[in-house]
Amino acid sequence: SLKRDFQLCEELGRGRFSxxxxxxxxxxxxxxxxKFIYKHSPSSDPTDRHCLEMEPKIIxxxxxxxxxxxxxxxxxxxxxxxxxxDLCDGGNLFERLSSGTRFFESDAAAVLMQLMAAVAYCHRxxxxxxxxxxxxxxxxxxxIRMKRNWKPSAPHIIYDVRVVLIT
Numbered sequence: 115s116l117k118r119d120f121q122l123c124e125e126l127g128r129g130r131f132s133x134x135x136x137x138x139x140x141x142x143x144x145x146x147x148x149k150f151i152y153k154h155s156p157s158s159d160p161t162d163r164h165c166l167e168m169e170p171k172i173i174x175x176x177x178x179x180x181x182x183x184x185x186x187x188x189x190x191x192x193x194x195x196x197x198x199x200d201l202c203d204g205g206n207l208f209e210r211l212s213s214g215t216r217f218f219e220s221d222a223a224a225v226l227m228q229l230m231a232a233v234a235y236c237h238r239x240x241x242x243x244x245x246x247x248x249x250x251x252x253x254x255x256x257x258i259r260m261k262r263n264w265k266p267s268a269p270h271i272i273y274d275v276r277v278v279l280i281t
Contacts, residue, residue, distance in 0.1 A: 116189040116196045120148060126203070131155045131166060136201065146186055147202060151195040170197050175239060181232035 116122075120137040126147065127134045137148040151166050173185040189196040207225070211217055 116148070116191075116198075119187070120146070120198065122148060131157070131162070136203070137198065145201045145203075146198050147200065149197040149199070151197065153193055153195060166195065170195065172241060173197065173199065176236060176241065179232055179235040181228050182235070 119140055121140060123136040123138065125133060125135050132149050132151045134147050134149045137146050138144065139146065151169065153166065155162065155166065157163070170185060170188045173183065176182045177184065183199045183202070185197065185199055187198040189198075
């Protein structure tokens with residue numbers, strides 16, 4: 115079970131149907147994100163329900179790309195689907211750009227190259243995006259990662275794409 119395998123910690127963020135917490139793997143203390151997706155959301159929209167069901171499957175489908183978050187584990191109980199992925203704790207790109215730290219053309223080129231490689235990989239698998247913007251997550255390990263929040267249809271649509279900045 116999730117509580118047996120991971121120690122749950124502080125809340126990192128909230129979405130319409132989910133909450134993300136930092137968690138630590140009990141065996142070795144490695145840090146991850148754990149997204150709690152509430153299965154009984156008040157939304158009656160069948161697309162929303164389908165998205166909630168498909169999210170772990172799409173993350174797993176995209177496993178082969180080094181620029182996309184890895185799904186480490188998934189759990190389900192009566193009320194929630196719990197998705198354990200790589201930790202994204204480096205803030206977001208907008209914060210980096212607003213901090214006053216210099217952001218050179220070469221930095222922008224590196225970010226965009228990684229983002230476009232990830233987008234191309236997703237497109238080859240029929241996954242497309244509705245929202246890529248400056249308020250994307252920065253993963254502290256140093257390369258772009260697209261984060262979850264998938265909105266699948268035909269083709270699959272990712273509605274919240276988060277990237278990670280090279281530092």
